[in-house]
Amino acid sequence: MIGRDSSQTAASMANISGREVTKSYTKPTTPDDDEGLVTVATIPNVVVEGESHPQQHSEWIVSEQVTKQKVFKAPGYPKPIPKPFDGDLPVYEIKATPDMGLGLFATRSFSAGDLIFAERPLLVLPLGMINLYDEVPAEASNRSGDLTYSHPATAGPFNLGDAEVLIELAVSKMNPDVSRAFHSLDNCHSPNDYSQMIGIALTNALRITNLYDGPTYRAYLNSYAGISEIGSRINHSCKPNVYFTFDLASFSFSFKALRDIASGEQLFRSYCSIHAGRAQRRKELADWNIICRCASCANTTTDSDGLRLGCDKIIFNAIGIVTNSCRMNRAAMRSSFEYLAQLRQELYDEGLYTSKLYPSLLRIMRALCMKMESVDKAKEIEEEMKKYDKINDDLGAE
Ligand SMILES: C[S@@+](CC[C@H](N)C(=O)[O-])C[C@H]1O[C@@H](n2cnc3c(N)ncnc32)[C@H](O)[C@@H]1O
Numbered sequence: 001m002i003g004r005d006s007s008q009t010a011a012s013m014a015n016i017s018g019r020e021v022t023k024s025y026t027k028p029t030t031p032d033d034d035e036g037l038v039t040v041a042t043i044p045n046v047v048v049e050g051e052s053h054p055q056q057h058s059e060w061i062v063s064e065q066v067t068k069q070k071v072f073k074a075p076g077y078p079k080p081i082p083k084p085f086d087g088d089l090p091v092y093e094i095k096a097t098p099d100m101g102l103g104l105f106a107t108r109s110f111s112a113g114d115l116i117f118a119e120r121p122l123l124v125l126p127l128g129m130i131n132l133y134d135e136v137p138a139e140a141s142n143r144s145g146d147l148t149y150s151h152p153a154t155a156g157p158f159n160l161g162d163a164e165v166l167i168e169l170a171v172s173k174m175n176p177d178v179s180r181a182f183h184s185l186d187n188c189h190s191p192n193d194y195s196q197m198i199g200i201a202l203t204n205a206l207r208i209t210n211l212y213d214g215p216t217y218r219a220y221l222n223s224y225a226g227i228s229e230i231g232s233r234i235n236h237s238c239k240p241n242v243y244f245t246f247d248l249a250s251f252s253f254s255f256k257a258l259r260d261i262a263s264g265e266q267l268f269r270s271y272c273s274i275h276a277g278r279a280q281r282r283k284e285l286a287d288w289n290i291i292c293r294c295a296s297c298a299n300t301t302t303d304s305d306g307l308r309l310g311c312d313k314i315i316f317n318a319i320g321i322v323t324n325s326c327r328m329n330r331a332a333m334r335s336s337f338e339y340l341a342q343l344r345q346e347l348y349d350e351g352l353y354t355s356k357l358y359p360s361l362l363r364i365m366r367a368l369c370m371k372m373e374s375v376d377k378a379k380e381i382e383e384e385m386k387k388y389d390k391i392n393d394d395l396g397a398e
Contacts, residue, residue: 044078059170061125064213074248110257112387118254121226167197204232208246237268238296239351277305315357
């Protein structure tokens with residue numbers, strides 16, 4: 001954990017100017033220098049046409065004013081929140097689960113890639129403000145000194161005292177219904193460890209990978225996170241059926257189907273790295289007090305762990321074997337197809353269809369079907385391939 005003597009933090013200025021509240025975080029170096037000022041802004045800063053519901057604004061704790069400009073300059077800002085094709089009809093319900101507290105359930109069926117619902121978060125804040133990184137994935141950074149979050153514009157990092165004041169300030173700006181919604185969210189932490197505000201933020205924060213302070217290479221460390229009224233009720237599974245994206249122009253999350261979902265199914269997203277073995281996933285899930293009992297965790301084998309850890313490489317090799325044997329007779333084609341179909345099933349069983357190479361696997365399977373003149377099967381695979389191409393684009397675009 002990182003910390004900074006709170007006496008170093010200048011007192012709150014609590015200036016209210018229009019829709020913004022500013023708190024002096026560290027002393028500005030010059031009187032007109034806004035570096036070190038953290039703003040609590042209401043986003044969108046105007047009423048968006050067709051959106052009258054008060055909940056449809058977010059309070060955003062912004063640590064760099066330049067980042068706020070990125071949102072204001074996003075093409076189309078301020079866009080209305082996207083609507084699923086059923087418009088205003090409810091497509092989910094929140095209800096109690098036997099072992100996970102509340103959960104979100106589909107009340108109609110969805111196809112992979114469908115928008116289930118979109119919402120503007122109640123609160124957006126710099127993730128580093130609450131998430132005091134003690135471990136950073138190797139791919140995020142190999143720079144020394146990157147293990148702590150530093151406010152890019154100031155000399156020192158946030159501490160939890162700052163975070164609490166800022167979250168309280170943001171919540172105090174919300175209208176009573178929105179504030180009630182925030183306070184009613186789950187808190188999996190003990191009051192001995194964190195205050196209620198920090199506990200709620202830690203339990204429910206969803207990383208917004210495309211909204212961050214500073215340069216792209218620090219995106220992972222300097223990203224923001226959103227706390228949502230509905231999306232925060234989605235429980236964890238290592239075999240998720242939902243993913244989410246964030247759109248800057250509408251300042252909203254979109255929650256989408258990761259595979260076909262039947263009406264009545266509970267919606268799950270993954271809180272941990274999907275390409276990690278069970279031991280590592282358990283470690284990551286301890287932050288939410290979760291001992292996951294999903295089918296992948298319950299039935300872990302060395303092979304299933306190996307598939308998660310090496311999934312892209314395994315698909316790559318399988319495709320290589322098939323495409324290298326280009327002069328195949330019909331029997332060889334059939335056995336190649338079966339080999340790939342089995343891999344596809346194993347990936348599906350582990351919930352690994354978000355692998356970047358999954359659509360390539362489907363592409364080869366479709367090509368084999370065409371050669372074998374199994375036109376209907378080829379069409380069916382092509383449909384799935386298109387869906388996962390789109391899902392990959394969505395996830396890659398973030
Ligand atoms: C973001 S909240 C999800 C919504 C929450 N269930 C509620 O009642 O609002 C995260 C908390 O839900 C519970 N949870 C989520 N996924 C779970 C799982 N797979 N197994 C057990 N508990 C889970 C844990 O208590 C976790 O700290």
